[in-house]
Amino acid sequence: MNADRRLAALRRRLASEEIEAIIITDVPNVRYITGFEGVFDDGANVACMLTDQFARVYTDSRYSEAVAVAAEGTPWILHVQRESLYIELCDQVVAEGVQSVALESNVPYGRFRFLSERFGGRVEVVDQWVEELRQVKEAAEVERITRAAELTVAAFEYALGLITPGATEAGLALEIEYFMRSNGADGVAFAPIVASGPNASKPHAVASTREIGTGDLVVLDIGARFDGYCADMTRTVAVGKATERQREIYEAVLEAQETALSQIRGGLRASDADALARKSLEASGLAEEFSHGLGHGVGLEVHEMPSVGPRSRDTILSGSVITVEPGVYVPGFAGVRIEDLVVVDDGGSTLLTTADKRLIEI
Ligand SMILES: [Mn+2]
Known part of the structure; x- marks a missing residue:
């Protein structure tokens, strides 16, 4: 499925809310925004980070081979995670010089706190951004x-x-x-x-x-x-x-x-x-x-x-x-x-x- 339109819509939302990056961790939302099919099971360890500059997908070796195939010809860049997902996401946010990050509202509280404290920049909790896009079906x-x-x-x-x-x-x-x-x-x-x-x-x-x-x-x-x-x-x-x-x-x-x-x-x-x-x-x-x-x-x-x-x-x-x-x-x-x-x-x-x-x- 070609997900370019979906990516563009989410980027417009980021711009209109004046936030630099969004991290998507809800698995159905990850499936939707990447357009990857038959890759992630319901409990998959995966996150996407999207800015107006890049689209990255973070997962571990259990999913990386399938992601590499699915990502071919798409804007998505695979990062194979080596330690904790949230530690790596956080380091990535800092390395990219991103100042503001949106997290989905269903992120576990402990993870939210960890990221907020380690990152130090502006963290916004956003509700149903991807879910709203998913309403209107292609x-x-x-x-x-x-x-x-x-x-x-x-x-x-x-x-x-x-x-x-x-x-x-x-x-x-x-x-x-x-x-x-x-x-x-x-x-x-x-x-x-x-x-x-x-x-x-x-x-x-x-x-x-x-x-x-x-x-x-x-x-x-x-x-x-x-x-x-x-x-x-x-x-x-x-x-x-x-x-x-x-x-x-x-x-x-x-x-x-x-x-x-x-x-x-x-x-x-x-x-x-x-x-x-x-x-x-x-x-x-x-x-x-x-x-x-x-x-x-x-x-x-x-x-x-x-x-x-x-x-x-x-x-x-x-x-x-x-x-x-x-x-x-x-x-x-x-x-x-x-x-x-x-x-x-x-x-x-x-x-x-x-x-x-x-x-x-x-
Ligand atoms: Mn029903």
């Missing part, structure tokens, strides 16, 4: 998210054939992951949520050894990762014939989701998008049971900017990829969530997760 990114979404839909359809009384949540979660990986996914974007019966009222339930029973609603919140990019989709199905109350709740959630989907477009305030779904649920007396935000951005990470909730200050930008996922949760009874992934443009949005949304009774 065509090649949308393509990968689309592939991840297709694999997710296929895994859901496959899982439908396995949902039967006696099947366990954890067993289904494993089958879903196995299906995704055997069909070309890098892996899962997050541990699949399979929440049945009373477990379905916990939005982020952990798949358990509970056996699915007749009369349960089952929430399947799943996502594949393809070429580094995530998908996220939720469907809720009934095992056996749905009761009247189950169907009522399902239809109310679906209507709230369709209402929001039909009005989301670039430029809409995230809190206004959230209010569309909340208002729709109010009409059914279920707004109180919608206990989380309407959605979130998706890309290199499954949760990224924008945050789409009642207290969000973000705006949904044209070119962003977001989820739309209202849910209703009644403890001890059931939960229903319906979630789609869409790519937003000026006029509206396009669905990337196309699985059927009519209530499926198995």
Whole structure:
């Protein structure tokens, strides 16, 4: 992936904030700003330093061979680290005569203190500079998210054939992951949520050894990762014939989701998008049971900017990829969530997760 545009955008930000250098240590941000693919695992020891003069990437011998290959033909210069990453970064900053450095806000406090004290220059903590750039997706990114979404839909359809009384949540979660990986996914974007019966009222339930029973609603919140990019989709199905109350709740959630989907477009305030779904649920007396935000951005990470909730200050930008996922949760009874992934443009949005949304009774 050609990351020149990304580098240029970050350099403009540095200039406008009048800071000479930024050190990037968040691994997804490193992946994004370098454009290096298949090089850094989630726990990678790596940092990038960027000024208007140079772009350097610091890592150790475990990653250096792959970085050297990935950096060919790019502005990135590899420094193979010999002692502590932060000691070397600091020495480098001093050697370059840099006077001001921006650090990302998720840098561990001990590291921040060490660098501040050893460097002695101006250190600024900056929040979400790279994350803001990541919101608006390039065509090649949308393509990968689309592939991840297709694999997710296929895994859901496959899982439908396995949902039967006696099947366990954890067993289904494993089958879903196995299906995704055997069909070309890098892996899962997050541990699949399979929440049945009373477990379905916990939005982020952990798949358990509970056996699915007749009369349960089952929430399947799943996502594949393809070429580094995530998908996220939720469907809720009934095992056996749905009761009247189950169907009522399902239809109310679906209507709230369709209402929001039909009005989301670039430029809409995230809190206004959230209010569309909340208002729709109010009409059914279920707004109180919608206990989380309407959605979130998706890309290199499954949760990224924008945050789409009642207290969000973000705006949904044209070119962003977001989820739309209202849910209703009644403890001890059931939960229903319906979630789609869409790519937003000026006029509206396009669905990337196309699985059927009519209530499926198995
Ligand atoms: Mn989600």
